[in-house]
Amino acid sequence: MxxxxxxxxxxxxxxxxxxxxxxxxxxxxxxxxxxxxxxxxxxxxxxxxxxxxxxxxxxxxxxxxxxxxxxxxxxxxxxxxxxxxxxxxxxxxxxxxxxxxxxxxxxxxxxxxxxxxxxxxxxxxxxxxxxxxxxxxxxxxxxxxxxxxxxxxxxxxxxxxxxxxxxxxxxxxxxxxxxxxxxxxxxxxxxxxxxxxxxxxxxxxxxxxxxxxxxxxxxxxxxxxxxxxxxxxxxxxxxxxxxxxxxxxxxxxGPALLGPLKRPPAATVATLRRLLRGHDALVLDTRSDRSRFLRGHLSGSLYAPLDRRFSTVAASLILPDTPLFLIVEEHDVEDAVRALVRVGLDRVVGYATPAVVAAYAAGGGRLARLPSIGFSQAEKLHQRHDDVQLVDVRRRDEHRKGCLEGALHVPYAQLLPLADELERDRRLVVYSATGARAAVAAAWLARLGYRVAQVEDDLARHLGGATSAAGEAPRRRPVSAFPQPAVELPRAQLASA
Missing domain, CATH: 3.60.15.10 (Ribonuclease Z/Hydroxyacylglutathione hydrolase-like)
Structure with a gap:
């Protein structure tokens, strides 16, 4: 055998x-x-x-x-x-x-x-x-x-x-x-x-x-x-x-027949400009370095690094039949396309490498940014401003072990069905264990028009190290309901907050 x-x-x-x-x-x-x-x-x-x-x-x-x-x-x-x-x-x-x-x-x-x-x-x-x-x-x-x-x-x-x-x-x-x-x-x-x-x-x-x-x-x-x-x-x-x-x-x-996998066409700077003017596809940025994504990405991009979560992130946040344009390294194109078709996302219409995006920016092309802060600043914003909402996008078992007080729990895989419930007059500060899933969720919410910031910090270290004036660890109470959904903080608003 x-x-x-x-x-x-x-x-x-x-x-x-x-x-x-x-x-x-x-x-x-x-x-x-x-x-x-x-x-x-x-x-x-x-x-x-x-x-x-x-x-x-x-x-x-x-x-x-x-x-x-x-x-x-x-x-x-x-x-x-x-x-x-x-x-x-x-x-x-x-x-x-x-x-x-x-x-x-x-x-x-x-x-x-x-x-x-x-x-x-x-x-x-x-x-x-x-x-x-x-x-x-x-x-x-x-x-x-x-x-x-x-x-x-x-x-x-x-x-x-x-x-x-x-x-x-x-x-x-x-x-x-x-x-x-x-x-x-x-x-x-x-x-x-x-x-x-x-x-x-x-x-x-x-x-x-x-x-x-x-x-x-x-x-x-x-x-x-x-x-x-x-x-x-x-x-x-x-x-x-x-x-x-x-x-x-x-x-x-019975899934639709796929046929042999085809490599999508590569974009130049010129074709990238045309794509962005026409809003012909959803841009899916797969770069592994999220700090580079946060500092500069094509406007409206979703973020899903090509790692072990790539397939589930994409399937959780992207509707079927959506035309997709990938930001991906040349040697990873086939891997990304395979991962997408396995979860029913077949319409990959093209791709550009990070080098092409950098050339686009060097030639005057506009890149968007997502503000990134630490946990201490996130808690201060939440305490001082009524319109700031903390949102925990980790799994349920992680959330039960401890979270920032007042945080709403919305696992990132559940964001799509909850989008219509989010209040657009609130600013959202999104966090996860270290910032990886928070970057994914923040990019998705920013695309929908929410004011959002991502927390880039270590939650376990923050929860273990923070103490009150009396020397006691602060109470951090899970909030299982979702009464007042979230929003997004541009950098200028964070600076003035």
């Missing part, structure tokens, strides 16, 4: 190409949309992709199942469980919908579907076996979102969802966990995701035996369903980003 795990380190997602060298056939499970990667791996191994399968309807990226089927003629296998409403639009690809216990074959390999609801209602795991020989009892389990290394999955419940639905989904997940954990302990586990806090270079596969002995959530599950469900629900995982609902619907219906 030939086995290849193909990773997207930004989204923490794993696809798999599993082949039978004897027959020259291969299956791809949970592919992303830029399928040339799988075609290249198969070609290098001398294999033909004859089957494509999904463990469930994905919500955090656009699946490449339909794309691979169109490019290779491969058979498609999807879940027929959980009341899935399957409705691909092309009218040509007819998927086989698998029920629990049904299988499909690829050469001498057998992929048996095991219905494991919990992450989603239709979720499947696939037990991979040799059809004959020593490995006929099983080699490994493609476990989708049910298990990751050292962790268990969570129900992907799109809002609105109540406590009863969450608890019921966790009970389903608990039962599905034990269905897999009671298989032979030598079986390998091949998850579809890396745990959110696990480094990219960490171990990416495991075994049932190892997880039973070493995974805290699984040891917790051994105490019984009630303890497991109550403990996990207490952790209150982050709300799903709003774009998940859109991607899930597209994956259910």
């Amino acid at each position: 030939l086995f290849r795990q193909i990773a997207d380190q930004r989204l923490g997602q794993y696809s798999y190409l599993i082949g039978c060298p004897t027959s020259g056939e291969a299956a791809v499970v949970d592919p992303q949309r830029d399928v040339d990667r799988y075609l290249a791996v198969a070609e290098a191994a001398g294999l033909r992709i004859t089957a494509v399968a999904e463990t469930h309807v994905h919500e955090d990226f656009l699946a490449g199942t339909r794309e691979l089927a169109a490019r290779t003629g491969a058979r498609v296998f999807l879940s027929g469980e959980g009341g899935r409403d399957h409705g691909w639009r092309d009218g040509e690809t007819t998927p086989t919908l698998l029920s629990d216990g049904e299988s499909f074959a690829v050469g001498g390999l057998d992929f048996r579907a095991l219905h494991t609801p919990g992450p989603t209602a239709e979720h499947l795991c696939f037990l991979v076996r040799q059809r004959t020989g020593l490995d006929s009892e099983g080699i490994g389990v493609l476990c989708g979102d049910l298990l990751t290394v050292g962790e268990v999955g969570r129900p992907m419940l799109l809002p609105p969802v109540g406590a009863a639905a969450s608890a019921e989904a966790m009970r389903l997940l608990y039962r599905s966990l034990w269905r897999i954990l009671e298989l032979p302990e030598y079986l390998q586990l091949w998850p579809a995701h890396r745990p959110p806090r696990l480094p990219a270079a960490a171990v990416t596969t495991s075994t049932i035996g190892y997880e039973r002995r070493n995974s805290y959530p699984i040891r917790l599950a051994s105490l019984g369903s009630d303890v497991f469900v109550a403990t996990v629900l207490e952790q209150r995982p982050e709300p799903l980003p709003p774009y998940y609902a859109r991607l899930k619907e597209l994956n259910r219906d």
Whole structure:
């Protein structure tokens, strides 16, 4: 058997190409949309992709199942469980919908579907076996979102969802966990995701035996369903980003075919001027040095550094079908385009390098600036001016551990649906742990016309070091409501404040 795990380190997602060298056939499970990667791996191994399968309807990226089927003629296998409403639009690809216990074959390999609801209602795991020989009892389990290394999955419940639905989904997940954990302990586990806090270079596969002995959530599950469900629900995982609902619907219906990836045209200073005059596209600045972005960027630019958060930042803050113009280094153009199409942002109409932007500015072109301040100044502004609002754009678990007093909590991934609630007569001071996410949020709000400033400072150091006159740490109370949204501070106003 030939086995290849193909990773997207930004989204923490794993696809798999599993082949039978004897027959020259291969299956791809949970592919992303830029399928040339799988075609290249198969070609290098001398294999033909004859089957494509999904463990469930994905919500955090656009699946490449339909794309691979169109490019290779491969058979498609999807879940027929959980009341899935399957409705691909092309009218040509007819998927086989698998029920629990049904299988499909690829050469001498057998992929048996095991219905494991919990992450989603239709979720499947696939037990991979040799059809004959020593490995006929099983080699490994493609476990989708049910298990990751050292962790268990969570129900992907799109809002609105109540406590009863969450608890019921966790009970389903608990039962599905034990269905897999009671298989032979030598079986390998091949998850579809890396745990959110696990480094990219960490171990990416495991075994049932190892997880039973070493995974805290699984040891917790051994105490019984009630303890497991109550403990996990207490952790209150982050709300799903709003774009998940859109991607899930597209994956259910069948994403539009992408075709071969095309490199967008490069801009000169002259074409950059024309673009800015015509407002023909949204400028997405991917520079890693945010201080350079804050000091000077094309007016109206969004900021999303080409780092591990790039895909989720872009999907959270940019509407689909928006024409995009990238500010990106020449050697990073393909990487940026791939990351965008994986989350359904296909319309990249051009790009300019930072050097071209610098030449544009040197020739008299106007660059915008975002004011940047420290936490001490941010708190003074908030205390002295009624129209200044502090906004914390960190995750919920970070916010609960401590925040600036009076700060409103709006995770940056939730900014898009909350935009219409923001009051435009207030000035907004946006902060995060160190300033990275605050720069992203501040640029997005400035584009919408808010008066905004970004805090470039270390929050942990500020909260740990600040003391009152009495020698006590100041009270910093989370504000979970969002009664008076935010706005933006130009440099001149900060200077006079």
